[in-house]
Amino acid sequence: MNNKTDKKIILEMRAITKDFPGVRALDNVNFDLRKGEIHGLVGENGAGKTTLLKIIDGALQPTRGEVFLEGEKVFFNNPREAIDWGIGTVHQEMNIIPYFNAIENIFLGRELTKFNFIKFRELEVKTRDLLRDVGLSVDIDLYQEVKYLGAAERKIIEILRAINLQPKILILDEPTASLTIEEVKILFNLLKKFKKKGIAIIFVSHHLDEVFEITDRITVLRNGKKVGTAPTSSVNKTDLIRMMINRDIKSQYPKQKIPIGKPLLEVKGLSTDFLDDINFEVREGEVVGFAGMVGSGRTELMETIFGAKEKRSGEIYLNGQKVEIRSVKEAIKNGLYLVPEERREKGIIESFSVKENLTLSHLDDFCNFNFINFDKEEKKAREIVQKLNIETPSIYTEAKNLSGGNKQKLSFGKWSFGKGKIFIFDEPTEGIDVGSKVEIYKFMNKLVKEKAGIILVSSDLPELIALSDRIYIMREGRIVDVLSGENITQEQVLESAFRVENK
Amino acid sequence: MQNHNKRVKTLSLIIERYATVFAYIVLFIFFSFLAPGFLTPYNVINLLRQISMLSIVTCGLTICIIAGDWDLSVGKLAGLAGIVAVSLITSGIPTYIGILAALGTGILIGCINGLLITKVGIPSLIVTLGMMTVCSGISLTWTKGLAIYKTLPESFTFWGSGYIGPVPTPIYIMVIVIFLTYILLNKTKTGRYIYAIGGNKTVASLSGIDVERYRFMGLVICSSLAALAGIILMGRLGSGQPTAGGEFLMEGLASVFLGMTTIKPGKANILGTLIGVLIMGTLSNGLTIAGVPHYPQEIVKGTVMISAVVAAVWKAEISI
Numbered sequence: 001m002n003n004k005t006d007k008k009i010i011l012e013m014r015a016i017t018k019d020f021p022g023v024r025a026l027d028n029v030n031f032d033l034r035k036g037e038i039h040g041l042v043g044e045n046g047a048g049k050t051t052l053l054k055i056i057d058g059a060l061q062p063t064r065g066e067v068f069l070e071g072e073k074v075f076f077n078n079p080r081e082a083i084d085w086g087i088g089t090v091h092q093e094m095n096i097i098p099y100f101n102a103i104e105n106i107f108l109g110r111e112l113t114k115f116n117f118i119k120f121r122e123l124e125v126k127t128r129d130l131l132r133d134v135g136l137s138v139d140i141d142l143y144q145e146v147k148y149l150g151a152a153e154r155k156i157i158e159i160l161r162a163i164n165l166q167p168k169i170l171i172l173d174e175p176t177a178s179l180t181i182e183e184v185k186i187l188f189n190l191l192k193k194f195k196k197k198g199i200a201i202i203f204v205s206h207h208l209d210e211v212f213e214i215t216d217r218i219t220v221l222r223n224g225k226k227v228g229t230a231p232t233s234s235v236n237k238t239d240l241i242r243m244m245i246n247r248d249i250k251s252q253y254p255k256q257k258i259p260i261g262k263p264l265l266e267v268k269g270l271s272t273d274f275l276d277d278i279n280f281e282v283r284e285g286e287v288v289g290f291a292g293m294v295g296s297g298r299t300e301l302m303e304t305i306f307g308a309k310e311k312r313s314g315e316i317y318l319n320g321q322k323v324e325i326r327s328v329k330e331a332i333k334n335g336l337y338l339v340p341e342e343r344r345e346k347g348i349i350e351s352f353s354v355k356e357n358l359t360l361s362h363l364d365d366f367c368n369f370n371f372i373n374f375d376k377e378e379k380k381a382r383e384i385v386q387k388l389n390i391e392t393p394s395i396y397t398e399a400k401n402l403s404g405g406n407k408q409k410l411s412f413g414k415w416s417f418g419k420g421k422i423f424i425f426d427e428p429t430e431g432i433d434v435g436s437k438v439e440i441y442k443f444m445n446k447l448v449k450e451k452a453g454i455i456l457v458s459s460d461l462p463e464l465i466a467l468s469d470r471i472y473i474m475r476e477g478r479i480v481d482v483l484s485g486e487n488i489t490q491e492q493v494l495e496s497a498f499r500v501e502n503k
Numbered sequence: 504m505q506n507h508n509k510r511v512k513t514l515s516l517i518i519e520r521y522a523t524v525f526a527y528i529v530l531f532i533f534f535s536f537l538a539p540g541f542l543t544p545y546n547v548i549n550l551l552r553q554i555s556m557l558s559i560v561t562c563g564l565t566i567c568i569i570a571g572d573w574d575l576s577v578g579k580l581a582g583l584a585g586i587v588a589v590s591l592i593t594s595g596i597p598t599y600i601g602i603l604a605a606l607g608t609g610i611l612i613g614c615i616n617g618l619l620i621t622k623v624g625i626p627s628l629i630v631t632l633g634m635m636t637v638c639s640g641i642s643l644t645w646t647k648g649l650a651i652y653k654t655l656p657e658s659f660t661f662w663g664s665g666y667i668g669p670v671p672t673p674i675y676i677m678v679i680v681i682f683l684t685y686i687l688l689n690k691t692k693t694g695r696y697i698y699a700i701g702g703n704k705t706v707a708s709l710s711g712i713d714v715e716r717y718r719f720m721g722l723v724i725c726s727s728l729a730a731l732a733g734i735i736l737m738g739r740l741g742s743g744q745p746t747a748g749g750e751f752l753m754e755g756l757a758s759v760f761l762g763m764t765t766i767k768p769g770k771a772n773i774l775g776t777l778i779g780v781l782i783m784g785t786l787s788n789g790l791t792i793a794g795v796p797h798y799p800q801e802i803v804k805g806t807v808m809i810s811a812v813v814a815a816v817w818k819a820e821i822s823i
Contacts, residue, residue, distance in 0.1 A: 349702035350703070356699075360710045361710040
C-alpha cells in the first residue's frame, strides 16, 4: 500500500456537470481512479453518487465536462460502449435471472454455441477456470437455479459475470446491501484478489465501516458537488460524516414552535413479520421524525399503522381510545392519513384529472347515495388548487401532465381536507425542487398549528432534524434509539442508523 | 398568430378525439350508397336489434376492462345461460324461473371468476380463459352437442324477437342497460372507484378503496349482462344453440378497444364502446347486405380489431 501514488491513473473525470430538468445533479465534479485501487464513493441520498456512476458506465451522458480513460478522451453514448471498453458494473438491485443456473447467468448474452446449440460442457469448464482464476474457494452449485442460492452467492455470480468481461474498471453499487457479515467477508476477499490483478474498483456503500475496511481512497459528494478525496488511512469516521453532511442548513427550514398537547397516537408493542415490538407516540402539535436506512422498516411501519399491511400483535390508541384499524378506509375514518413515498406509484393516479385525484380519498363527502355531486367536487378541487398553489391549466388536466413538484402537491392536497388528525409523510420532499419543498414545509406547519400530529419519515437528515421535535431511529425492524431536544446532530442520527461502533 | 396556433391545436385535438366517430360516419355513408337496402327504416331497426345483444355484453366488458380485468368467458357464458333457460323452459318449467335460472348462472359464474381473481389472486386472463372453456363444455355436455328445437312459449321468445309498439324488445333492454352503465361509470362513486382501480391499484388501495370488492363487483356485473344477452339471443333464435354466443367475445373486445380511441382517448368509456359496437354491427350488417359472405367478414372484423389496438397503442394511450 505504500507505493499507491505510483499507480497509474486509469480514469479521470474533469469538471463533470450533469443537469436534469430543474435539478443540477452534478456540479463541476472532478474524479480520478487508479489502477489496482479500491475507491470508496460516499454521500447522502441524492448527493449524486448514482449519477456519477451512470456517467462512468455510459448510462448517462454529462452535460459538460470530459472523461479520460487511460489518458484518452472518451464519450460513451450507451452502456454497451462502456462495456466494450472494459467497464463492468454490478448494480445495487439483483440483476440475474432467478430460474437460470450460475453458468447460464454468468455467460448470459455471450453463450458459446454451435449451430445455435449451447455448448454447456465448454461453458462449465470456462466457469470453473474463472472461479479458479479469481481464486474463489466458495463452493457454488453451478447447476442449481440461482433462486435457490444465498444472497452472497447470487451477488458473487453477478460480480463474476462482470469480471468475465475482463474489465479494467469494476463498479460496485451497494454490493453489501443484502449480505450478512460473513458474506461480506467472502465478498471482500474476492475484491482484494481483483485488486491484486490490477483492476480498479469503485465501491459505493452506506456502511461506513465497510468503506473504511476495504477502500484505499475515499471521495465524498454532497449536493452534487465534490467535497474532497482523501486516502482512507488519513481520515476517520467523524471527519467523513462531517464531510458528507451540510452543517448550516438548519436555517433553511421554517420550523415553528407549537405548544405540545395531549397524545393523539400511541403505538404499543406493534409487531409484524418484519417489525419487532414498536413503541412510540405522537402528540398534538408535534412533528415526530423517523430515520433509518432503506430497508430498516420505516415504510412498513407506516403502512401497518395505516391499515394497508397486517399487524401480528400490538395495540394502537387514538386520542386515548384503543382502535383496531383493519383497512385503509378505517384509518381514514379515524383521521389517520398517509402521504406515501414514491408518489408516482403510490400517491396519485396519472390518468386521473387534478380534480379526480384530489377528491379520491374523500369521495364519500361529495356523494349522495353513491351519486357524485360534481358542483361540490369541483368547488373543493378549485379551493385546494388555490390553497396549495398547484400549477395546472385547469382542474380537469390529467395529473401526468404536471411537474414533479406539482404532482407531490397533488398527493398532499388529497389529504389536506377532511378530519385528519395524524398525518404520516413518507419521504415528502424526495426528488423535488427547493421552492416546492418550502411550500410543503409550510403546509406541515399549518397542520400542526391546527393541533394535528405529524409523523415525518425522511432520508434527508437536515430536513428531518430541523423539522422534528423528536426522532426515532429504526434499524432492522426495530426502534433502536430516540433523540430529542434542541441539539440533535446528524452525526448522532447517522451513528445509530449506520451502526457505526464508537471506539 | 398565437390565437391561430391555439385554434389549430384545438382542431387537431378534436380530430384526434373524434376520428373514430368520423370513421363510423364515413362507414355509414359508404354502405348507404354501396348496399341498396342498407339505409331503410326497416334495416336501421334491424341493425339496432342486431347490436342489442353485443351492446349489453360489451357494457359489462367495458366495466371489467376499466378495472383492469379481462373477461374472456362472456361469449360462451351467454351461450350457456341461454341453454339453461331454453332447456328448463322446454321441460315445462315456468318461463320466469327459467330466465331467473339463466341470470343466476351468470351471477354464479361471475362469483367464481371474481373469487379466483380477487381472493386467490390468479390473473383474470387465465381464470376467464378457463371459464370460457368450462362454460362451452357444460353447454355441449348438457345438450350432447345438439340444438334444442322444441316450441318455446311466447313469454320467452318475446325477449328476443318480440315488439313493444313498433320497436323490438331487445332495443329497449339495450337502451336501459347502456343508460344504467353510463350512469354507473360516469356519475357515481362506484364508477370513479372502478376507474381509479384500473388507473393504479396501489394508489386506489392507499386512498381507502376496497380494490378487491370493486373488481369482484365488476366481474359479476359483466357475467350477469352476458347471461342477459344469452337469454335474448336464444329468444331470438327460438331454439337452444349450444355453440351460440361465442362471437360476443371477439366483437365485444374489438368494440371496447375501438372505444378507447375516442371520446376519452386512452380510457375505456361507455360512449366510445357504443361507437365501437356500432362499427362492428354496421360492418356485419352492411357487408351482408352488400353480399359479402360470412367467412370473409370475419377477416374484416379481425383486421378492424387489430387496427383499433394499433391505433390506440401507437399513440401510447394504452398498454395491453
